[in-house]
Amino acid sequence: xxxxxxxxxxxxxxxxxxxxxxxxxxxxxxxxxxxxxxxxxxxxxxxxxxxxxxxxxxxxxxxxxxxxxxxxxxxxxxxxxxxxxxxxxxxxxxxxxxxxxxxxxxxxxxxxxxxxxxxxxxxxxxxxxxxxxxxxxxxxxxxxxxxxxxxxxxxxxxxxxxxxxxxxxxxxxxxxxxxxxxxxxxxx
Amino acid sequence: xxxxxxxxxxxxxxxxxxxxxxxxxxxxxxxxxxxxxxxxxxxxxxxxxxxxxxxxxxxxxxxxxxxxxxxxxxxxxxxxxxxxxxxxxxxxxxxxxxxxxxxxxxxxxxxxxxxxxxxxxxxxxxxxxxxxxxxxxxxxxxxxxxxxxxxxxxxxxxxxxxxxxxxxxxxxxxxxxxxxxxxxxxxx
Numbered sequence: 001x002x003x004x005x006x007x008x009x010x011x012x013x014x015x016x017x018x019x020x021x022x023x024x025x026x027x028x029x030x031x032x033x034x035x036x037x038x039x040x041x042x043x044x045x046x047x048x049x050x051x052x053x054x055x056x057x058x059x060x061x062x063x064x065x066x067x068x069x070x071x072x073x074x075x076x077x078x079x080x081x082x083x084x085x086x087x088x089x090x091x092x093x094x095x096x097x098x099x100x101x102x103x104x105x106x107x108x109x110x111x112x113x114x115x116x117x118x119x120x121x122x123x124x125x126x127x128x129x130x131x132x133x134x135x136x137x138x139x140x141x142x143x144x145x146x147x148x149x150x151x152x153x154x155x156x157x158x159x160x161x162x163x164x165x166x167x168x169x170x171x172x173x174x175x176x177x178x179x180x181x182x183x184x185x186x187x188x
Numbered sequence: 189x190x191x192x193x194x195x196x197x198x199x200x201x202x203x204x205x206x207x208x209x210x211x212x213x214x215x216x217x218x219x220x221x222x223x224x225x226x227x228x229x230x231x232x233x234x235x236x237x238x239x240x241x242x243x244x245x246x247x248x249x250x251x252x253x254x255x256x257x258x259x260x261x262x263x264x265x266x267x268x269x270x271x272x273x274x275x276x277x278x279x280x281x282x283x284x285x286x287x288x289x290x291x292x293x294x295x296x297x298x299x300x301x302x303x304x305x306x307x308x309x310x311x312x313x314x315x316x317x318x319x320x321x322x323x324x325x326x327x328x329x330x331x332x333x334x335x336x337x338x339x340x341x342x343x344x345x346x347x348x349x350x351x352x353x354x355x356x357x358x359x360x361x362x363x364x365x366x367x368x369x370x371x372x373x374x375x376x
Contacts, residue, residue, distance in 0.1 A: 080343075080345070081345075085274075086273075086274035086275035086348075087274035087275070120375050121311065121373075121375035122310070123309065123311075123373070123375070128356070128360075151360060151365050151366075152363065152365065153356060153359070153360070154359055154363075155268075157268070157269075158356065158359070160274075160352065161352040161353070161355050161356040161359075162356065164348065164349040164352030164353060164356075165349070165352060165353045165356055167349055168316070168341060168346065168349040168350065168352075168353055171341070171342055171346070172316075172339060172341070172374070175340065175342075177339050177340065177376070178339075178374060178375065178376045179376060182374075182375035182376050183374075183375060184372040184373070184374060184375075185309075185311065185372070185373045185374075185375050186360070186366060186370075186371075186372060186373075187308050187309035187311070187366065187370035187371060187372075187373050188365070188366045188367060188370050
């Protein structure tokens with residue numbers, strides 16, 4: 001599968017490495033490059049603040065694609081709240097802007113180091129994915145053969161709970177109660 | 189420390205067992221009994237729907253006490269949403285009703301079995317606690333010597349994220365992707 005990843009920071013690279021390991025063809029788009037061709041699966045490994053411009057610029061190219069939002073839309077000045085409305089989420093906002101794409105929420109509950117190693121402590125790293133079934137199926141297939149487990153977190157509305165969980169996990173790390181190599185391991 | 193637990197279901201007993209193990213004096217109040225004396229620490233191990241009546245009945249006795257809300261206020265008919273307003277939480281609602289008590293949110297991200305055994309998979313069970321520092325200090329002291337880790341999840345406003353995380357975890361178990369003996373282990 002062709003996977004296009006916007007952003008080549010820690011998260012973008014750690015995610016890309018897993019798609020690569022699973023046998024997909026991975027391409028990166030950085031802020032200094034412009035995409036002219038887009039894979040079937042798009043991962044927006046960028047900060048929340050960058051989503052709006054990308055959605056505007058690539059709306060046409062994203063038509064019919066599965067677009068994965070990985071952001072944790074925190075207020076990073078106060079660390080006391082999310083900046084999206086309480087009854088919505090970054091992913092739901094993005095879906096409204098990209099009405100012809102299938103938006104998924106995924107990877108936001110995984111710290112970069114746990115995606116790089118495939119481990120949270122001695123547990124396999126689990127990616128929780130919310131969104132339409134068709135999109136989740138594609139993402140799950142693309143990650144089969146990677147180092148990661150994938151679980152179905154429900155419809156896109158559950159992005160709200162994924163973003164709350166991501167916020168909670170980050171606040172535990174920011175307060176140095178857990179490390180950025182740890183976090184929530186999903187035990188089956 | 190004297191600990192009063194309302195409710196003697198799976199959660200109440202599993203929580204009580206930990207306070208007991210840590211050397212506290214644990215008393216249970218069930219729906220067929222009425223409390224006349226209340227410990228310094230109160231755990232409301234009851235469903236969300238029972239909180240309002242308990243708050244009304246015990247408002248005076250709860251004055252100055254630390255009152256722990258463990259509920260996951262799900263719509264159990266649809267499993268598709270929380271029944272509290274998106275910008276609030278069961279714990280914040282309870283704090284409004286019990287303005288002279290210190291309300292904490294805790295134990296709602298722990299399945300009963302993981303409180304009984306003290307383990308999530310091969311990890312120690314971690315209790316995430318939100319609320320005022322004074323209350324969290326008391327709860328943490330009372331659980332020292334139990335089988336549980338305790339981490340500080342921030343002010344009571346973070347109950348919103350704890351309830352979202354609890355909802356997400358329960359939905360994974362209800363959809364049989366994880367077991368009720370598993371869930372989110374907190375890896376340091």
